[in-house]
Amino acid sequence: MATPVLEIGTLLDGFTIGQRVHKGGMAHLYAVTHPAHDIPMLMKVPVLHEGEDPAAIVSFEMEQMILPRLSGPHVPRFIAAGDFSVQPYLVFERVPGATLYARLPDLPLPPAEVAAIGAKVAAALTDLHRQHVVHLDIKPSNIILREGTGEVVLIDFGLSHHAQLPDLMFEEFRLPYGTAPYMAPEQVYGIRTEPRSDLFALGSLLYFFATGVRPFGDPQTLKGLQRRVWWDPIPPRKLKGDIPPWLQEIILRCLAPNPEVRHPTAAQLAFDLSHPDQVRLTPRAEKLTRDPWSARIKRRFHPDSYRPTLDRQKQVSAAVETAPIVAVAIDLAESEEELVEALRTTVKRVLVTVPDARLACLNVLKTNLLAMDQTLDKEGHNIHVQRLVELKHWARGLDLPADRISYHVLEAVDATDAILDYISSNAVDHIVLGARTSAMRNILGSVSGEIVQKAPCTVTVVRKSRAGMKTDPSASATPSTSVQERAAI
Amino acid sequence: MRVALLADIHANLEALRACIADARDNGAERWVYLGDIVGYGADPSACLEIVREACENGAIAIKGNHDEAVNGTRFRLNQIALAAIEWTSAVLSAEEKDYLDKLPMSATEGNCLYVHASAAKPEAWPYIVGLDQAVDSLNATQAHLTVCGHVHTPALYNLAVTGKIMVHTPVTGTEIPILPQRRWLAVMGAVGQPRDGNPAAAYGIWDTRAGTLAYRRVPYDIDTAAAKIRGTGLPDLLWRRLSVGR
Numbered sequence: 001m002a003t004p005v006l007e008i009g010t011l012l013d014g015f016t017i018g019q020r021v022h023k024g025g026m027a028h029l030y031a032v033t034h035p036a037h038d039i040p041m042l043m044k045v046p047v048l049h050e051g052e053d054p055a056a057i058v059s060f061e062m063e064q065m066i067l068p069r070l071s072g073p074h075v076p077r078f079i080a081a082g083d084f085s086v087q088p089y090l091v092f093e094r095v096p097g098a099t100l101y102a103r104l105p106d107l108p109l110p111p112a113e114v115a116a117i118g119a120k121v122a123a124a125l126t127d128l129h130r131q132h133v134v135h136l137d138i139k140p141s142n143i144i145l146r147e148g149t150g151e152v153v154l155i156d157f158g159l160s161h162h163a164q165l166p167d168l169m170f171e172e173f174r175l176p177y178g179t180a181p182y183m184a185p186e187q188v189y190g191i192r193t194e195p196r197s198d199l200f201a202l203g204s205l206l207y208f209f210a211t212g213v214r215p216f217g218d219p220q221t222l223k224g225l226q227r228r229v230w231w232d233p234i235p236p237r238k239l240k241g242d243i244p245p246w247l248q249e250i251i252l253r254c255l256a257p258n259p260e261v262r263h264p265t266a267a268q269l270a271f272d273l274s275h276p277d278q279v280r281l282t283p284r285a286e287k288l289t290r291d292p293w294s295a296r297i298k299r300r301f302h303p304d305s306y307r308p309t310l311d312r313q314k315q316v317s318a319a320v321e322t323a324p325i326v327a328v329a330i331d332l333a334e335s336e337e338e339l340v341e342a343l344r345t346t347v348k349r350v351l352v353t354v355p356d357a358r359l360a361c362l363n364v365l366k367t368n369l370l371a372m373d374q375t376l377d378k379e380g381h382n383i384h385v386q387r388l389v390e391l392k393h394w395a396r397g398l399d400l401p402a403d404r405i406s407y408h409v410l411e412a413v414d415a416t417d418a419i420l421d422y423i424s425s426n427a428v429d430h431i432v433l434g435a436r437t438s439a440m441r442n443i444l445g446s447v448s449g450e451i452v453q454k455a456p457c458t459v460t461v462v463r464k465s466r467a468g469m470k471t472d473p474s475a476s477a478t479p480s481t482s483v484q485e486r487a488a489i
Numbered sequence: 490m491r492v493a494l495l496a497d498i499h500a501n502l503e504a505l506r507a508c509i510a511d512a513r514d515n516g517a518e519r520w521v522y523l524g525d526i527v528g529y530g531a532d533p534s535a536c537l538e539i540v541r542e543a544c545e546n547g548a549i550a551i552k553g554n555h556d557e558a559v560n561g562t563r564f565r566l567n568q569i570a571l572a573a574i575e576w577t578s579a580v581l582s583a584e585e586k587d588y589l590d591k592l593p594m595s596a597t598e599g600n601c602l603y604v605h606a607s608a609a610k611p612e613a614w615p616y617i618v619g620l621d622q623a624v625d626s627l628n629a630t631q632a633h634l635t636v637c638g639h640v641h642t643p644a645l646y647n648l649a650v651t652g653k654i655m656v657h658t659p660v661t662g663t664e665i666p667i668l669p670q671r672r673w674l675a676v677m678g679a680v681g682q683p684r685d686g687n688p689a690a691a692y693g694i695w696d697t698r699a700g701t702l703a704y705r706r707v708p709y710d711i712d713t714a715a716a717k718i719r720g721t722g723l724p725d726l727l728w729r730r731l732s733v734g735r
Binding site for chain 1: 651686
């Protein structure tokens with residue numbers, strides 16, 4: 001599908017094509033008019049070439065899904081869309097005003113102006129996040145200051161993530177998409193569900209606007225991008241002495257590699273930027289040098305250092321060190337529904353007794369079963385995803401908050417080894433698993449005995465009720481469990 | 490036009506009535522019943538009556554494996570399902586069974602294919618539980634949108650022009666744009682026996698004009714539906730699972 005040339009004066013679905021106002025790598029923008037719409041409008045047309053990077057198409061599809069659902073003063077008003085059968089396009093309000101890109105020649109800006117811009121962008125992000133969207137490409141050229149009101153309008157949702165819609169970008173591409181100087185570390189690692197990624201990008205922008213220097217440069221390689229996980233930028237006050245400590249505090253907090261350390265929400269960041277006297281100052285407010293080499297080396301190489309981890313289902317926040325870890329090994333074979341129920345019941349009981357415990361849901365994907373398959377990678381990967389989906393499905397009834405539960409599909413030739421390995425490398429305190437009766441379809445049955453013997457932690461083996469579900473109908477639907485336990489070594 | 494998509498009613502009259510009322514409230518004008526009208530639940534005749542009446546007024550109904558099984562072809566059913574089929578088969582009249590027997594395996598309307606299990610070998614009733622089975626189904630039809638049921642867990646698959654298959658777990662009530670440049674496979678949740686952990690009755694609304702699909706959930710009188718099943722003497726699992734949606 002080639003891109004037809006849209007000449008000035010061409011009529012498309014009632015829209016008259018005017019000047020091309022922007023020529024980008026993924027899309028072109030044209031000024032358009034329509035007798036039924038009395039406002040200045042732009043038509044966005046994706047750049048499509050046969051056999052080239054499909055990102056332009058997918059990103060355009062995402063924007064076609066997301067933009068019509070957005071409303072409010074911080075996004076351009078959606079007017080119309082055309083599908084791929086004739087000419088794909090999006091028509092939306094042409095927001096009057098310049099983008100922040102126009103301010104680059106004026107950098108660095110005075111701290112008060114930087115904070116004022118930051119507060120406006122954070123307010124716009126608050127509104128966007130409330131509408132379930134993470135922008136994921138916050139940068140000067142995607143931020144317009146609306147003429148008249150001075151409010152921030154965010155544009156270009158081609159890389160955005162909508163929490164309630166299929167994420168086509170995530171599914172299609174393994175490489176991170178974003179803009180190098182602004183991309184949050186977790187985004188570099190492929191995570192697209194974290195609203196605080198936008199706060200990192202905004203922090204990077206504020207650093208740039210306050211100092212005239214980009215905090216992480218403009219790396220062009222994946223390795224260069226990953227460096228921001230451990231490589232801290234020069235404190236802004238070192239570069240420009242008139243930056244107040246509170247602004248440095250805010251900017252460096254936005255740039256924390258771990259999103260947990262950043263402001264919890266865009267609203268709280270906006271609050272800080274508009275109330276400098278309320279900002280709680282920490283040592284990072286005053287620092288004038290980067291962290292010592294030893295600290296950076298530790299961040300880079302120490303296994304306990306923060307690394308963004310991509311969980312295909314949900315980003316799970318960092319472990320609470322003191323809380324015990326309970327693991328449950330689940331075989332999702334459909335025939336064993338009663339056992340799966342019994343496992344859930346037992347896990348519920350265990351979690352009641354240790355309220356701050358974290359639960360790790362494990363499933364072993366036997367790789368030897370797939371070894372003969374020609375499309376091992378593709379097939380194995382797909383099954384992996386499905387198993388995660390099923391694990392999450394199983395866990396839904398437990399009603400655990402996301403920071404207390406995680407899902408792991410262990411790909412291994414031997415289920416026992418995989419589970420034992422997980423237990424030791426993750427310091428699991430208690431493992432719950434099912435005993436099986438049917439020999440052929442059993443993955444865990446022969447496994448449970450060996451784990452009871454070898455695991456360096458408490459083991460609970462769950463059996464389905466001998467009487468099945470037909471016992472006393474007035475009793476609760478929880479099958480009895482037989483428990484074998486063993487003290488931690 | 491808003492099309493109500495109802496799969497896996499499974500003789501649950503309370504759930505069926507609740508879904509129909511919700512669909513009417515949401516502007517549904519056309520009705521598609523995606524199979525398994527009977528089996529498991531206590532009201533096969535009453536549910537069938539509702540579907541038949543709808544079909545006389547232009548609705549579409551297709552055959553499910555339980556609808557087939559009451560006429561003797563018991564393809565890969567587990568013990569509990571078989572017990573329910575025996576009971577259902579005894580309760581339904583010969584005429585009602587004959588009606589079920591004559592239901593079509595699939596129906597096509599515009600660029601949509603309606604089928605109970607999968608577009609690939611529908612007569613073998615495969616379960617679409619992952620990307621592999623979804624690809625099989627998508628490859629077996631040219632339809633832009635295939636709608637099915639059978640697994641009792643809602644999911645939405647799409648196939649990009651690049652050949653990439655992806656799955657999305659629908660968020661209740663969200664109107665998802667069924668983008669025209671992709672091909673889609675929408676697995677409906679069950680009206681009468683949800684198994685995705687949410688006990689509310691599940692169905693969908695396909696808005697042909699807006700090109701959006703919404704997965705909806707409707708609370709219904711589970712206690713009554715469960716009590717009726719209990720009264721039949723069918724296995725306990727069948728009434729117990731309704732309140733937990735598993």
